[in-house]
Amino acid sequence: MEIQKGKYKIERHDLSNDKSLRPWSAADEYLLQSFSQIEHPPSNLCIYNDRFGFLACYLHSIEPRIILSQKSQEKAIRSNLKANRLPLLNFSDPLAALDRKMDFAILKVPKSLALFQLFLEQIVHNSSKNVTVICAFMTRHFSPKLVEIAAQYFEVTEQSKALKKARLLTLTKKRKTAKKILTTTLNYNDQDYQQYGGVFSGEHIDYATQYLLEHVQIKDTDKLVLDLASGNGVIGNEIYKQVPDAEIHLMDDAFLAVASAKLNVQGENIHHHFNNDFSIFKPDYFDLIVTNPPFHFEYEINIQIPIALFKQCRRCLKETGSFQLVANRHLNYRVHLEPLFSTVEVLAENDKFIVYSCSK
Ligand SMILES: C[S@@+](CC[C@H](N)C(=O)[O-])C[C@H]1O[C@@H](n2cnc3c(N)ncnc32)[C@H](O)[C@@H]1O
Numbered sequence: 001m002e003i004q005k006g007k008y009k010i011e012r013h014d015l016s017n018d019k020s021l022r023p024w025s026a027a028d029e030y031l032l033q034s035f036s037q038i039e040h041p042p043s044n045l046c047i048y049n050d051r052f053g054f055l056a057c058y059l060h061s062i063e064p065r066i067i068l069s070q071k072s073q074e075k076a077i078r079s080n081l082k083a084n085r086l087p088l089l090n091f092s093d094p095l096a097a098l099d100r101k102m103d104f105a106i107l108k109v110p111k112s113l114a115l116f117q118l119f120l121e122q123i124v125h126n127s128s129k130n131v132t133v134i135c136a137f138m139t140r141h142f143s144p145k146l147v148e149i150a151a152q153y154f155e156v157t158e159q160s161k162a163l164k165k166a167r168l169l170t171l172t173k174k175r176k177t178a179k180k181i182l183t184t185t186l187n188y189n190d191q192d193y194q195q196y197g198g199v200f201s202g203e204h205i206d207y208a209t210q211y212l213l214e215h216v217q218i219k220d221t222d223k224l225v226l227d228l229a230s231g232n233g234v235i236g237n238e239i240y241k242q243v244p245d246a247e248i249h250l251m252d253d254a255f256l257a258v259a260s261a262k263l264n265v266q267g268e269n270i271h272h273h274f275n276n277d278f279s280i281f282k283p284d285y286f287d288l289i290v291t292n293p294p295f296h297f298e299y300e301i302n303i304q305i306p307i308a309l310f311k312q313c314r315r316c317l318k319e320t321g322s323f324q325l326v327a328n329r330h331l332n333y334r335v336h337l338e339p340l341f342s343t344v345e346v347l348a349e350n351d352k353f354i355v356y357s358c359s360k
Pocket residue numbers: 015200201206209228229230231232233234235251252253254257275276277292293294295305309
């Protein structure tokens with residue numbers, strides 16, 4: 001098969017400018033190598049969790065369908081295809097019913113096994129009888145649960161030897177399974193919140209989020225509000241309950257987070273955005289921006305991304321507006337907030353978390 005032809009330059013294209021972070025891993029390389037050894041190219045390949053487009057670029061000639069989990073992933077893949085002068089590919093999301101059945105899938109195993117299961121759920125219900133799935137992961141991230149989940153969907157689950165500390169799990173002979181809707185429900189403040197597999201804090205409200213909601217300061221005059229990095233929408237919804245006539249925007253980079261928030265927060269003045277930056281918002285727009293900002297990205301910790309988001313918050317906040325966030329103490333966000341905002345006030349703190357309120 002004609003893959004790995006030529007060399008491609010793959011960049012991360014995320015909000016961080018840390019050049020030491022790699023846009024692919026040995027698990028991606030192992031996937032590619034193993035895929036290049038199959039005899040006949042599949043007619044409909046789907047690629048899951050290709051974070052920055054390494055697999056999309058190297059396999060573009062067989063026109064794979066890319067299943068996108070994040071907006072930042074879509075932007076990175078588009079940019080890398082363009083920079084390497086490759087044609088655009090077909091994109092879908094992990095909840096879509098696919099118009100063509102796949103006969104092969106390759107999958108970088110995500111950190112969240114609930115998300116892994118959601119991917120397998122889509123694969124078995126949108127594939128031909130003889131579909132093969134190759135999953136790749138770094139050996140240090142292996143958990144027996146991974147094989148247990150795979151065995152619910154496939155009769156044969158074969159693990160490879162390790163190569164450069166990466167390993168493959170090949171799945172064949174799919175089982176007939178009834179369609180499951182893979183959401184969990186958590187209760188906060190007498191309300192149930194549903195969320196799809198892989199969305200932040202699936203079992204109970206996150207403790208930092210709870211601390212933020214206990215101390216956030218909302219005024220009746222906060223009519224233009226943003227729940228940044230909204231996850232299942234719990235923050236936006238709690239604000240909506242207090243100021244029901246406010247225009248509330250909820251934005252998240254994860255497709256399934258936005259899909260979950262849409263299940264939980266609805267109303268005429270509610271606006272959901274599947275996006276990872278503020279390019280869609282006008283400057284000086286919001287009265288209030290509230291967030292429990294991301295700093296874990298799969299197995300990476302990266303505070304450059306929240307810092308980039310803080311800068312964008314500043315731009316889109318009104319002169320009279322307030323930006324309120326919760327942070328783990330050890331992250332010491334004050335150092336990054338003070339150069340951006342004229343006041344950075346502590347609304348509450350305990351031994352784990354700090355809630356800040358910032359204004360321009
Ligand atoms: C700490 S969680 C908070 C989720 C939710 N607000 C809560 O409190 O349960 C952070 C969220 O940020 C999202 N995220 C990551 N990068 C983002 C970005 N650049 N823009 C918007 N959301 C992002 C993640 O998908 C995740 O849902």
